[in-house]
Each structure stands twice: as C-alpha cells, then as structure tokens.
Amino acid sequence: MTDSQGVSSGTPDDQIADELRDELRGVLAEAGITQNRKLVRRILETGLGLGTDGASRLDLKIASAALAEMREAFGLFAPFALTPKVTIFGSARARPDSPAYQQTRNVSAALAERGWMVVTGAGPGIMQAAAEGAGAQHSLGVSIRLPFEEKPNSSIEGSRNVAMKYFFTRKLMLVKESHGFVYVPGGFGTLDELFELLTLQQTGKSEPTPIVLLDEPGGRLWHGLRAFAQEQLLPAGVISPDDFDRVLLTDSVAAAADEITGFWRNYDSLRWAGDRLVLRLRAEPTAAEIAGLDDSFSDLLTSGGFQSRGPLRREIRDHDRLDLPRLVCHFDPFKVGSLYRLIRALNALDSAPRSGSPDHLR
Known part of the structure; x- marks a missing residue:
C-alpha cells in the first residue's frame, strides 16, 4: 500500500509477507532446506526488510558481517x-x-x-x-x-x-x-x-x-x-x-x-513452560526431599510447591530430555537471579549421584 505521494504506508514485514513470502518459500525449497524453514525464512525476510528500510551502507555492513561471523562460529562449535x-x-x-x-x-x-x-x-x-x-x-x-x-x-x-x-x-x-x-x-x-x-x-x-x-x-x-x-x-x-x-x-x-x-552433579537443565519452571535432574528426589525443598525455597515460588512428574506436553513435542526426572514449580520470574541457590540444593540431595560425568550435559 502507498499513500498519495507514493510512499509505502505498511511496515516492511507486512510488505514482505504480502508480496514475497511465496517466493521465499520457493527459494527455500530450491535450496533443499527442510528443517527450521520458518526460522530461515524469517532471516531472509529481515534481510529484505533492511533493504526496504533504506538502511545505511554501514548498518548493512554491520548486519551482514555479524551474521556471517555467527554462521562461521556455529560451524566451529557444531562438531563438539x-x-x-x-x-x-x-x-x-x-x-x-x-x-x-x-x-x-x-x-x-x-x-x-x-x-x-x-x-x-x-x-x-x-x-x-x-x-x-x-x-x-x-x-x-x-x-x-x-x-x-x-x-x-x-x-x-x-x-x-x-x-x-x-x-x-x-x-x-x-x-x-x-x-x-x-x-x-x-x-x-x-x-x-x-x-x-x-x-x-x-x-x-x-x-x-x-x-x-x-x-x-x-x-x-x-x-x-x-x-x-x-x-x-x-x-x-x-x-x-x-x-x-x-x-x-x-x-x-x-x-x-x-x-x-x-554444578552438574544432579542438575541437568531447565525450561520455562508458560508460568511453570521445569528442572530436569539426573536422579529423582524422594518425597521427603521435595518437602524439604518446599520449606526452604517457598520464597522463590508464586504458589504451591515442587511437583515431581514426567515431561510436559511441550517437552514431549520437542523431544526435550524426555528420559530425565523433573521437578515442576511456579517460580517467581522476578527471582531468577536466585536460581543458583536452588540448583546447589538439588545437587546436595542425598538422592543425587555421588559423582557426575559431564556426558549428561547435552
């Protein structure tokens, strides 16, 4: 869309979505890209948006070099x-x-x-x-x-x-x-x-x-x-x-x-699912240990306590660490800086492995 002076009145993303999305899908198909196509398309759309924004040459050089450097670095780390x-x-x-x-x-x-x-x-x-x-x-x-x-x-x-x-x-x-x-x-x-x-x-x-x-x-x-x-x-x-x-x-x-x-003795990883925090562990805590966590860390929770359960629906959809036991809680997002205290407590549980191998980190 343009105004009476011929200047576009829509946002760059709107224009790209309306006029070029089908063509970008075709480009991705020709390139043989089958995984994460939506994310790759967003990268292409952002590049086109920079062009339609009239970004300066310096801004384009910064964006182009940064993306190229990140791609090279991702390639360096990928085998490991x-x-x-x-x-x-x-x-x-x-x-x-x-x-x-x-x-x-x-x-x-x-x-x-x-x-x-x-x-x-x-x-x-x-x-x-x-x-x-x-x-x-x-x-x-x-x-x-x-x-x-x-x-x-x-x-x-x-x-x-x-x-x-x-x-x-x-x-x-x-x-x-x-x-x-x-x-x-x-x-x-x-x-x-x-x-x-x-x-x-x-x-x-x-x-x-x-x-x-x-x-x-x-x-x-x-x-x-x-x-x-x-x-x-x-x-x-x-x-x-x-x-x-x-x-x-x-x-x-x-x-x-x-x-x-x-630090990775018992704690493996975490994930947010809406207002719930999922803590993946190497060993399932006992009922007594969970009760102790409820008493010690109630100040970090917005409601309820810690619940031992299987993977959430989002985790199952993403095949995300499904083999591990987990604790789920309603953690106060304003207190994320105190998560390390909880993790140290999880690593100190009697049910935690006596020694850990870094193999479980991924």
Whole structure:
C-alpha cells in the first residue's frame, strides 16, 4: 500500500509477507532446506526488510558481517555439541613465568582431564596458558581481529579457531556454548565479560552456570572486587545482597575444577513452560526431599510447591530430555537471579549421584 505521494504506508514485514513470502518459500525449497524453514525464512525476510528500510551502507555492513561471523562460529562449535565446555577469561598481558599463567594452565589441564573442552579468546597471556593446559585437541578459540593481535596463539589449531571482527559477536560465542566459566585476573576486557555474564544470569537472560574467580596462589584481586561490591554497590542499593554469592572465589585449582563439574552433579537443565519452571535432574528426589525443598525455597515460588512428574506436553513435542526426572514449580520470574541457590540444593540431595560425568550435559 502507498499513500498519495507514493510512499509505502505498511511496515516492511507486512510488505514482505504480502508480496514475497511465496517466493521465499520457493527459494527455500530450491535450496533443499527442510528443517527450521520458518526460522530461515524469517532471516531472509529481515534481510529484505533492511533493504526496504533504506538502511545505511554501514548498518548493512554491520548486519551482514555479524551474521556471517555467527554462521562461521556455529560451524566451529557444531562438531563438539555433545562435549561440555568451559570458557576461561583473563589478561592478554600475563607472562609465561607469572603465577597466574601457571594457575591457568593447571586448571585448564584439570578440566580437560575430566572430559571438558576449553574455550578462549585465542590470544596471548591467559588465553595462551589455557590452551596450553588443555592441549590442542581440547581447545577452541574465538579470536578478535586487532591491529596488534591478528593471529590466534600457537596452541590453537587453525581449524579450531574462528576470527571475529566485532566484540559483540565474539562475546556471544564465548558465552553461548559453555557450561562453566573461569575468570583469572585481567583488565577491562575480563571485567567486561564477567559483569555481562553476571547481568545475564541476574536477569534470567542466561541460564545458571558455575562461575569461578580464580586468583593466583595467595592473590587478593578478586577479594578486592567482592569487597567493592559489598561495601559500595550493596549499600547504594544497586545490587542484591546475594548477587555475588553465585560465584566462587578461590586460589585452588582443585576447588575451581570441582565447582565447574560439581554444578552438574544432579542438575541437568531447565525450561520455562508458560508460568511453570521445569528442572530436569539426573536422579529423582524422594518425597521427603521435595518437602524439604518446599520449606526452604517457598520464597522463590508464586504458589504451591515442587511437583515431581514426567515431561510436559511441550517437552514431549520437542523431544526435550524426555528420559530425565523433573521437578515442576511456579517460580517467581522476578527471582531468577536466585536460581543458583536452588540448583546447589538439588545437587546436595542425598538422592543425587555421588559423582557426575559431564556426558549428561547435552
């Protein structure tokens, strides 16, 4: 539709839906795309919408490059979808003879021995140490193209690294695929990654995962950060009292590795179904344990208690972890930042496995 001056009065999506949807279906059919066709069509429609919007050349270059980078990164991670991953962050300036460097090598090696892959930014310093500790076969890199940091470090095989132009696409891939995170002291970049992850988990935009702040032996940097949060941010009312409790501060490599793997001892995954939260577990809790959860976490629920039951209809439709026992509850969406407390309680149940394998993560 156009107005008297010949200017379109409908939205770009409306125009595409009315005029081009059938043609896009034909394009998808010719390309042999049979899975997730609706989502692929939406991507095409968005691209066409950018064109009809009259987006600037710069905006189009950003959108095009970001989508291309994400496609390449998805391809890098796809062969390892069934392998649990931990992302390790830290300073690019750390020297090989520094305690932090050796600490990183040790924790990376410990996690690799437990079957985990290590993801890094593929640069020097702590990123190099993490890749060295894990070994080439257990390392993946997501590097950034910078004038002074153009190539991935020598411990990352070329086929195991994807180079990004934009920090925001790189940050997405460093977080999206991992089931745990270790932060070794670093600068602005490390703190940026840490605070973004804490924000994502505090707001429920990212599912709960274990977060470890690993200092060098005897180091106090992370303790200083926690003190700042407790002494400055908390009194100002800009964070909640338990916001920093979701992370482990330690200078112990063994404690760091145990925190990453132990988080998945009993807890497997979660899913929202309308106003209900589904928690998938490795072991079915007893009636007494469920009653204990009801007493301990009633403040996180909007009504009722925890119910042990089989998969919901939506889960069955999507074939989503159907073999696992689950607890269903009406969880207060404004308290998603406290989910980690509940998960730790689930992992501590007597019915939980005594030890866990990361094989159950996918």
